[in-house]
Amino acid sequence: MGDTEAAHVPVMLDRVAELLAPALAAPGAVLVDGTLGLGGHSAALLAAHPRLRLIGIDRDRTALARSERRLAPFADRVHLAHAVYDEIPRVLDEAGAERVHGVLLDLGVSSPQLDEAERGFAYSYDAPLDMRMDRTQGRTAADVVNDYSAAELTRILREYGEERFAARIAQAILRERAAAPITSTRRLAELVRDAIPAATRRTGGNPAKRTFQALRIEVNAELAILERTLPAAVARLAVGGRIAVLSYHSLEDRITKRALAALATDTTPPDLPVPLPDRQPELRLLTRGAEQPSEEENARNPRAASARLRAAERIREP
Secondary structure, three states, X not given: OOHHHHXXXXXXXXXXXXXXXXXXXXXXXXXXXXXXXXXXXHXXXXXXXXXXXXXXXXXXXXXXXXXXXXXXXXXXXXXXXEOOHHHHHHHHHXXXXXXXXXXXXXXXXXXXXXXXXXXXXXXXXXXXXXXXXXXXXXXXHHHHHHHOOHHHHHHHHHHHHOOOOHHHHHHHHHHHHHHOOOOEHHHHHHHHHHHOOHHHHOOOOOOOHHHHHHHHHHHHOHHHHHHHHHHHHHHOEEEEEEEEEEEOOHHHHHXXXXXXXXXXXXXXXXXXXXXXXXXXXXXXXXXOOOEOXXXXXXXXXXXXXXXXXXXXXXXXXX
């Protein structure tokens, strides 16, 4: 295990373990970790539940290789797959798992992706403008920055970055790329900083943060994939099975909240005198709103600060 793995601290680990424990204690329990990363959550859950089987999925081959090393002590209970998390149904079919007892999604960019400068996720390093979680896929952040129209760039910066100055940044990108392609993270970060009014630059951290978030979401189709994943993953949960989702920005959290709430709602038409059995909730929400890390955890692990945790339990068959 390298330094990165050893130093990696899974976000809200104790609370995730507590929420999933009743389901993972079931005989023959199977956990799907759809965003395996460095395998920190999964390693702890495998250690806590000696009969638990893990199906670990990641779109990043580097992360899979690292987590395989970390999970080596549990190798006989682990099945790893290179896939995107909306492919959970296919991966489960291939693994021969009809139903699972736990689903864990730890969304957003992983520690190794941020820490490896050449991946181009971070504005703190100068690197090629890449941002692909799966480096076997085609489109990079440089392709988006250099090929999208001003209207398309404005839309993704506004929607995915919640960037007030989206149009100004998009125009600055078009002016810059007319002279030469924008290929480095540093050049893009400088360009964004210069495009934002000076008074705004003095507050709220690095002004490039929102633009980098927006590009990463676009390159990796993160929100569209999450919207497909949640109902598909819940559909494979056994009764009593539980799902836990860690989000890191309001867009992910909103999608998660909506998807879980929709399945936790009685949809009997209001004019009927009795509830319809097939319209009863499929899920019971386990968290009141979104839970956040403790101040102590945030101090220990600054990357946890933006985390929001939601969880639910399947209470009936669909």
